[in-house]
Amino acid sequence: MRFKKLDLNLLVALDHMIELRSVSAAADRMFMSQSAMSNALTRLRDYFDDPLLVQVGRRMEVTPRAEAMRPAIRDILVRIEATIDAHPEFQPDQSTRTFNILLSDYSMRVLMPSVFQRIAAQNATIKINLHAQTDLPQVLLERGEIDLLISPEIFMSDEHPSALLYEDNYVVAAWKGGTYGDVDMDQATFETASHAVMIPPGTVKSVEASLLEKAGIKRNIDVQTFSFSVLPHLITGTDRIATIHGRLARLIAPQAELVTYPMPHILPPLRQMIQWHAYRDNDPGLNWLKSTIEDAAVQLDDPFTKPIN
Incomplete structure:
Protein backbone atom coordinates (compact mmCIF):
# COMPACT_ATOMS: atom_id res chain seq x y z
CA MET A 1 0.00 0.00 0.00
CA ARG A 2 1.24 3.45 -0.88
CA PHE A 3 0.50 6.87 0.55
CA LYS A 4 1.91 9.92 -1.21
CA LYS A 5 4.18 7.58 -3.21
CA LEU A 6 5.58 5.97 -0.03
CA ASP A 7 5.30 2.20 0.42
CA LEU A 8 3.86 2.04 3.96
CA ASN A 9 5.55 -1.32 4.54
CA LEU A 10 8.79 0.64 4.65
CA LEU A 11 7.63 2.35 7.85
CA VAL A 12 7.68 -0.99 9.66
CA ALA A 13 11.23 -1.58 8.48
CA LEU A 14 12.27 1.94 9.51
CA ASP A 15 10.73 1.50 12.94
CA HIS A 16 12.76 -1.65 13.55
CA MET A 17 15.98 -0.12 12.22
CA ILE A 18 15.60 2.95 14.44
CA GLU A 19 14.90 0.80 17.50
CA LEU A 20 17.69 -1.73 16.90
CA ARG A 21 20.22 0.65 15.31
CA SER A 22 21.06 -2.20 12.97
CA VAL A 23 20.10 -3.19 9.43
CA SER A 24 20.95 -6.86 9.97
CA ALA A 25 19.08 -7.10 13.29
CA ALA A 26 16.04 -5.44 11.75
CA ALA A 27 16.23 -7.89 8.85
CA ASP A 28 16.31 -10.84 11.26
CA ARG A 29 13.31 -9.52 13.18
CA MET A 30 11.29 -9.13 9.98
CA PHE A 31 12.52 -12.45 8.50
CA MET A 32 14.08 -10.63 5.57
CA SER A 33 17.47 -10.89 3.97
CA GLN A 34 20.01 -8.22 4.87
CA SER A 35 20.17 -7.10 1.23
CA ALA A 36 16.37 -6.63 1.18
CA MET A 37 16.55 -4.52 4.33
CA SER A 38 19.44 -2.50 2.91
CA ASN A 39 17.33 -1.88 -0.17
CA ALA A 40 14.47 -0.70 2.06
CA LEU A 41 16.81 1.73 3.79
CA THR A 42 18.00 3.08 0.43
CA ARG A 43 14.40 3.70 -0.66
CA LEU A 44 13.63 5.41 2.64
CA ARG A 45 16.70 7.62 2.34
CA ASP A 46 15.66 8.63 -1.16
CA TYR A 47 12.09 9.40 -0.11
CA PHE A 48 12.95 11.44 2.99
CA ASP A 49 16.15 12.89 1.49
CA ASP A 50 17.98 12.02 4.72
CA PRO A 51 20.48 9.24 5.61
CA LEU A 52 18.26 8.21 8.57
CA LEU A 53 20.91 5.81 9.94
CA VAL A 54 24.64 6.53 9.78
CA GLN A 55 27.67 4.47 10.74
CA VAL A 56 29.47 5.83 13.81
CA GLY A 57 32.40 3.65 14.81
CA ARG A 58 31.17 0.09 15.12
CA ARG A 59 27.48 0.91 15.41
CA MET A 60 24.82 2.85 13.62
CA GLU A 61 23.15 5.97 14.97
CA VAL A 62 19.91 7.59 13.89
CA THR A 63 19.85 11.07 12.45
CA PRO A 64 17.85 13.88 14.10
CA ARG A 65 15.25 13.55 11.31
CA ALA A 66 14.76 9.84 12.02
CA GLU A 67 14.60 10.42 15.78
CA ALA A 68 11.97 13.11 15.29
CA MET A 69 9.85 10.79 13.12
CA ARG A 70 10.00 7.83 15.51
CA PRO A 71 7.06 8.81 17.79
CA ALA A 72 4.78 9.47 14.82
CA ILE A 73 5.75 6.19 13.14
CA ARG A 74 5.15 4.29 16.36
CA ASP A 75 1.79 5.99 16.77
CA ILE A 76 0.71 4.94 13.28
CA LEU A 77 1.85 1.35 13.75
CA VAL A 78 0.22 1.00 17.17
CA ARG A 79 -3.08 2.20 15.71
CA ILE A 80 -2.84 -0.32 12.89
CA GLU A 81 -1.91 -3.15 15.27
CA ALA A 82 -4.81 -2.27 17.57
CA THR A 83 -7.22 -2.36 14.62
CA ILE A 84 -5.90 -5.71 13.38
CA ASP A 85 -5.91 -7.33 16.84
CA ALA A 86 -9.42 -6.13 17.69
CA HIS A 87 -11.82 -8.88 16.61
CA PRO A 88 -15.57 -8.85 17.37
CA GLU A 89 -15.12 -11.77 19.76
CA PHE A 90 -12.19 -13.27 21.59
CA GLN A 91 -12.03 -16.98 22.33
CA PRO A 92 -9.07 -17.66 24.64
CA ASP A 93 -9.23 -21.41 24.04
CA GLN A 94 -8.74 -20.89 20.29
CA SER A 95 -6.35 -17.94 20.21
CA THR A 96 -2.59 -18.13 19.65
CA ARG A 97 -2.09 -14.44 20.36
CA GLU A 167 -3.58 -2.02 47.53
CA ASP A 168 -0.73 -3.29 49.67
CA ASN A 169 0.74 -2.04 52.92
CA TYR A 170 4.37 -1.96 54.02
CA VAL A 171 5.73 -3.90 56.98
CA VAL A 172 9.07 -4.24 58.74
CA ALA A 173 10.58 -7.72 58.45
CA ALA A 174 13.31 -9.26 60.62
CA TRP A 175 14.80 -12.71 61.16
CA LYS A 176 13.11 -14.58 64.02
CA GLY A 177 16.41 -15.67 65.52
CA GLY A 178 18.11 -12.29 65.39
CA THR A 179 18.35 -9.20 67.53
CA TYR A 180 15.09 -7.85 66.12
CA GLY A 181 13.15 -11.11 66.35
CA ASP A 182 11.11 -9.87 69.31
CA VAL A 183 11.30 -6.14 69.91
CA ASP A 184 9.21 -3.02 70.07
CA MET A 185 9.76 -1.73 66.53
CA ASP A 186 9.49 1.98 67.23
CA GLN A 187 11.02 4.70 65.08
CA ALA A 188 14.26 4.84 67.06
CA THR A 189 14.77 1.08 66.72
CA PHE A 190 13.91 1.24 63.03
CA GLU A 191 16.39 4.02 62.32
CA THR A 192 19.19 2.46 64.39
CA ALA A 193 19.00 -1.00 62.78
CA SER A 194 20.92 -1.98 59.67
CA HIS A 195 18.69 -2.23 56.59
CA ALA A 196 18.63 -4.21 53.37
CA VAL A 197 16.75 -2.40 50.59
CA MET A 198 15.65 -2.92 47.01
CA ILE A 199 16.63 -0.32 44.40
CA PRO A 200 14.57 -0.54 41.17
CA PRO A 201 16.57 -0.71 37.92
CA GLY A 202 17.48 2.68 36.53
CA THR A 203 16.00 4.64 39.43
CA VAL A 204 17.38 6.23 42.54
CA LYS A 205 14.52 5.43 44.93
CA SER A 206 11.83 2.83 45.41
CA VAL A 207 8.27 3.82 46.32
CA GLU A 208 8.71 3.10 50.02
CA ALA A 209 12.02 5.01 50.05
CA SER A 210 10.23 8.11 48.79
CA LEU A 211 7.44 7.67 51.35
CA LEU A 212 9.88 7.22 54.23
CA GLU A 213 11.87 10.25 53.16
CA LYS A 214 8.70 12.31 52.98
CA ALA A 215 7.82 11.14 56.50
CA GLY A 216 11.26 12.20 57.74
CA ILE A 217 12.31 8.64 58.63
CA LYS A 218 15.90 7.62 57.96
CA ARG A 219 17.40 4.19 57.33
CA ASN A 220 20.90 2.88 57.96
CA ILE A 221 21.37 1.01 54.67
CA ASP A 222 24.24 -1.42 54.21
CA VAL A 223 22.80 -3.88 51.65
CA GLN A 224 21.13 -3.05 48.33
CA THR A 225 19.58 -5.51 45.88
CA PHE A 226 17.66 -5.37 42.59
CA SER A 227 14.97 -7.90 43.55
CA PHE A 228 11.88 -7.46 45.73
CA SER A 229 11.24 -11.19 46.10
CA VAL A 230 14.82 -12.02 47.19
CA LEU A 231 15.08 -9.14 49.67
CA PRO A 232 13.34 -10.99 52.57
CA HIS A 233 15.72 -13.93 52.21
CA LEU A 234 18.77 -11.64 52.42
CA ILE A 235 17.99 -10.75 56.05
CA THR A 236 17.52 -14.35 57.21
CA GLY A 237 20.32 -15.31 59.59
CA THR A 238 21.33 -11.67 60.08
CA ASP A 239 20.48 -8.73 62.33
CA ARG A 240 19.34 -6.61 59.39
CA ILE A 241 15.74 -5.57 58.81
CA ALA A 242 13.87 -4.71 55.63
CA THR A 243 10.79 -2.76 54.60
CA ILE A 244 8.73 -5.02 52.35
CA HIS A 245 5.22 -5.36 50.94
CA GLY A 246 2.68 -6.97 53.24
CA ARG A 247 1.44 -9.45 50.63
CA LEU A 248 4.98 -10.53 49.81
CA ALA A 249 5.77 -10.89 53.51
CA ARG A 250 2.86 -13.26 54.06
CA LEU A 251 4.07 -15.47 51.20
CA ILE A 252 7.75 -15.55 52.09
CA ALA A 253 7.86 -15.18 55.89
CA PRO A 254 7.41 -18.93 56.64
CA GLN A 255 10.25 -19.88 54.24
CA ALA A 256 12.63 -17.13 55.38
CA GLU A 257 11.89 -17.51 59.12
CA LEU A 258 10.76 -13.92 59.47
CA VAL A 259 8.64 -11.89 61.84
CA THR A 260 6.96 -8.69 60.72
CA TYR A 261 5.98 -5.50 62.51
CA PRO A 262 3.79 -2.56 61.56
CA MET A 263 5.75 0.38 60.23
CA PRO A 264 6.78 2.82 62.99
CA HIS A 265 5.12 5.53 60.93
CA ILE A 266 1.97 4.78 58.97
CA LEU A 267 2.69 5.08 55.25
CA PRO A 268 0.12 5.46 52.48
CA PRO A 269 -0.65 2.06 50.96
CA LEU A 270 0.93 1.03 47.68
Missing part, protein backbone atom coordinates in the same frame (compact mmCIF):
# COMPACT_ATOMS: atom_id res chain seq x y z
CA THR A 98 0.94 -13.35 22.36
CA PHE A 99 0.54 -10.73 25.11
CA ASN A 100 3.43 -8.74 26.58
CA ILE A 101 3.20 -7.63 30.22
CA LEU A 102 5.73 -5.43 32.01
CA LEU A 103 5.87 -5.84 35.80
CA SER A 104 8.21 -6.14 38.78
CA ASP A 105 9.29 -9.41 40.35
CA TYR A 106 7.09 -8.43 43.32
CA SER A 107 3.98 -8.49 41.10
CA MET A 108 5.23 -11.65 39.42
CA ARG A 109 5.46 -13.42 42.78
CA VAL A 110 2.32 -12.03 44.40
CA LEU A 111 -0.14 -11.76 41.51
CA MET A 112 0.85 -13.76 38.44
CA PRO A 113 0.54 -17.34 39.85
CA SER A 114 -3.15 -16.66 40.47
CA VAL A 115 -3.48 -15.13 36.99
CA PHE A 116 -1.96 -18.17 35.30
CA GLN A 117 -4.25 -20.49 37.26
CA ARG A 118 -7.27 -18.64 35.89
CA ILE A 119 -5.88 -18.70 32.37
CA ALA A 120 -5.33 -22.45 32.64
CA ALA A 121 -8.86 -22.97 34.01
CA GLN A 122 -10.21 -21.45 30.78
CA ASN A 123 -8.05 -23.77 28.64
CA ALA A 124 -6.57 -20.66 27.03
CA THR A 125 -4.05 -21.24 24.25
CA ILE A 126 -2.57 -17.74 24.35
CA LYS A 127 1.09 -16.96 24.97
CA ILE A 128 2.38 -14.48 27.56
CA ASN A 129 5.76 -12.79 27.75
CA LEU A 130 6.62 -11.23 31.12
CA HIS A 131 9.07 -8.31 30.87
CA ALA A 132 11.19 -6.93 33.69
CA GLN A 133 10.43 -3.43 34.90
CA THR A 134 12.39 -0.52 33.46
CA ASP A 135 12.91 3.07 34.49
CA LEU A 136 10.69 4.32 31.62
CA PRO A 137 7.83 1.83 31.25
CA GLN A 138 5.57 4.45 29.69
CA VAL A 139 7.84 4.59 26.66
CA LEU A 140 7.38 0.88 25.96
CA LEU A 141 3.62 1.28 26.34
CA GLU A 142 3.62 4.22 23.93
CA ARG A 143 5.60 2.25 21.37
CA GLY A 144 3.25 -0.72 21.60
CA GLU A 145 6.08 -2.99 22.73
CA ILE A 146 4.06 -4.04 25.77
CA ASP A 147 0.31 -4.63 26.00
CA LEU A 148 -0.09 -4.12 29.74
CA LEU A 149 1.85 -2.35 32.46
CA ILE A 150 1.42 -3.47 36.08
CA SER A 151 3.05 -0.91 38.34
CA PRO A 152 2.52 1.48 41.27
CA GLU A 153 0.24 4.41 40.62
CA ILE A 154 3.07 6.96 40.61
CA PHE A 155 4.52 5.36 37.47
CA MET A 156 1.26 5.51 35.50
CA SER A 157 1.08 7.73 32.41
CA ASP A 158 -1.60 10.41 32.26
CA GLU A 159 -1.96 9.74 28.54
CA HIS A 160 -3.49 6.26 28.82
CA PRO A 161 -6.30 4.58 30.80
CA SER A 162 -5.52 2.62 33.95
CA ALA A 163 -7.34 0.81 36.76
CA LEU A 164 -6.57 -0.08 40.36
CA LEU A 165 -5.77 -3.77 40.87
CA TYR A 166 -5.21 -3.82 44.63
CA ARG A 271 -1.69 1.29 44.93
CA GLN A 272 -0.86 -1.31 42.30
CA MET A 273 -2.34 -0.38 38.92
CA ILE A 274 -2.80 -1.88 35.48
CA GLN A 275 -2.45 0.30 32.38
CA TRP A 276 -2.96 -0.18 28.65
CA HIS A 277 -2.63 1.91 25.50
CA ALA A 278 -5.60 4.19 24.78
CA TYR A 279 -5.88 2.79 21.25
CA ARG A 280 -6.49 -0.67 22.68
CA ASP A 281 -9.41 0.35 24.87
CA ASN A 282 -11.84 -1.72 22.78
CA ASP A 283 -9.57 -4.70 22.12
CA PRO A 284 -11.61 -7.83 23.13
CA GLY A 285 -8.50 -9.96 23.67
CA LEU A 286 -6.81 -7.39 25.86
CA ASN A 287 -10.04 -6.76 27.75
CA TRP A 288 -10.33 -10.48 28.46
CA LEU A 289 -6.77 -10.58 29.82
CA LYS A 290 -7.34 -7.43 31.91
CA SER A 291 -10.50 -8.95 33.40
CA THR A 292 -8.62 -12.16 34.20
CA ILE A 293 -5.89 -10.20 35.99
CA GLU A 294 -8.43 -8.06 37.83
CA ASP A 295 -10.32 -11.18 38.99
CA ALA A 296 -7.07 -12.64 40.29
CA ALA A 297 -6.29 -9.41 42.15
CA VAL A 298 -9.69 -9.41 43.86
CA GLN A 299 -9.01 -12.88 45.26
CA LEU A 300 -5.62 -12.04 46.78
CA ASP A 301 -5.27 -12.46 50.54
CA ASP A 302 -5.77 -9.28 52.53
CA PRO A 303 -2.35 -8.02 53.74
CA PHE A 304 -3.92 -5.57 56.20
CA THR A 305 -3.86 -8.13 58.97
CA LYS A 306 -1.99 -8.86 62.16
CA PRO A 307 1.82 -9.08 62.05
CA ILE A 308 3.34 -12.45 61.12
CA ASN A 309 5.05 -14.06 64.10
